[in-house]
Amino acid sequence: MDGFWNNYRKVIxxxxxxxxxxxxxxxxKPIDDETIIFIIQPENDDENAALFTDDLFKMYxxxxxxxxxxxxKLTSNEKNIGGMGVIVFSxxxxxxxxxxxxxxxxxxxxxxxxxxxxGRIHTSTVNVSILLKADDTKMNIRLGNKYKWIxxxxxxxxxxxxxxxxxxxxxxxxxxxxxxxxLFDTLEECVST
Numbered sequence: 001m002d003g004f005w006n007n008y009r010k011v012i013x014x015x016x017x018x019x020x021x022x023x024x025x026x027x028x029k030p031i032d033d034e035t036i037i038f039i040i041q042p043e044n045d046d047e048n049a050a051l052f053t054d055d056l057f058k059m060y061x062x063x064x065x066x067x068x069x070x071x072x073k074l075t076s077n078e079k080n081i082g083g084m085g086v087i088v089f090s091x092x093x094x095x096x097x098x099x100x101x102x103x104x105x106x107x108x109x110x111x112x113x114x115x116x117x118x119g120r121i122h123t124s125t126v127n128v129s130i131l132l133k134a135d136d137t138k139m140n141i142r143l144g145n146k147y148k149w150i151x152x153x154x155x156x157x158x159x160x161x162x163x164x165x166x167x168x169x170x171x172x173x174x175x176x177x178x179x180x181x182x183l184f185d186t187l188e189e190c191v192s193t
Contacts, residue, residue: 034092034096034097034132034133035090035091035092035096035133036090036091036096036097036100036130036131036132036133037074037088037089037090037091037130037131037133038057038060038087038088038089038090038091038100038103038128038129038130039086039087039088039127039128039129039130039131040053040056040057040084040086040087040088040126040127040128041053041085041086041087041126041127042085042086042124042125042126042127043106043124043125043126043127044124044125046122046124047079047083047113047115048109048111048113048122048123048124049083049109049124049125049126050079050083050084050085051083051113051114051115052083052107052109052124052126052153053083053084053085053086053087053126054083054084054087055109055176056107056126056128057073057084057087057089058176059175059176059177059178059180060089060091060100060103060178061089061178062177062178063178063179063180064091064093064178065178066178066179067093067094067095067096067099068093069091069092069093069094069096070091070092070093071089071090071091071092072089072090072092073087073088073089074088074089074090075087075088076088090133097132098188099184100130100184101130102150102164102184102187102191103128103130104128104129104130104150105127105128105149105150105151106125106126106127106128106148106149106150107125107126107127107128107149107150107151107152107153108123108124108125108149108151108152108153109122109123109124109125109126109152109153109155110122110123110152110153110154110155110156111153111154111155111156112155112156121156125149149163150162150163150164151163153172153176154172155172157170157172158170158171158172158173159172160172160175160183162183162186162187164187165186165187165190167183167186167190169182169183
């Protein structure tokens with residue numbers, strides 16, 4: 001397995017004003033029509049994280065639909081309060097890997113959840129893992145999720161921040177509806193330089 005990673009993994013360094021960030025990335029030129037498997041799960045048994053797990057699934061589903069990709073829910077564990085304890089789904093289509101390869105990692109949410117009666121802002125985290133289904137070997141390859149937080153979704157400020165590239169977008173409402181192209185284009189541009 002180490003030989004595989006040596007051939008298909010790069011460490012990309014992105015310079016920002018203060019330090020260097022590292023991205024573990026698998027193969028640069030995947031096949032045109034590929035399948036990846038997402039696993040989204042709360043970091044702890046937290047109602048807000050369970051609700052956010054469901055929100056992320058919906059966000060990725062909307063984006064997949066806009067790209068004419070096929071999305072299939074493989075398994076999920078619904079919570080009594082709503083939301084998901086864990087959700088596993090596949091995405092298949094042209095350039096799936098190219099667009100979604102940087103999504104693995106810890107996603108942090110800051111918001112007043114629907115079930116909060118006192119108006120207090122909650123902070124929770126969910127872990128997104130991505131498995132790339134290899135060609136004929138039928139094995140899955142886990143793509144990196146080694147960052148403390150790769151992204152923060154701050155609902156009171158309508159802000160999404162990608163901590164790896166020091167990017168803040170003040171259009172979180174649109175991003176949660178699947179309008180993620182600007183985010184993915186910016187990530188790709190930073191990694192390519």
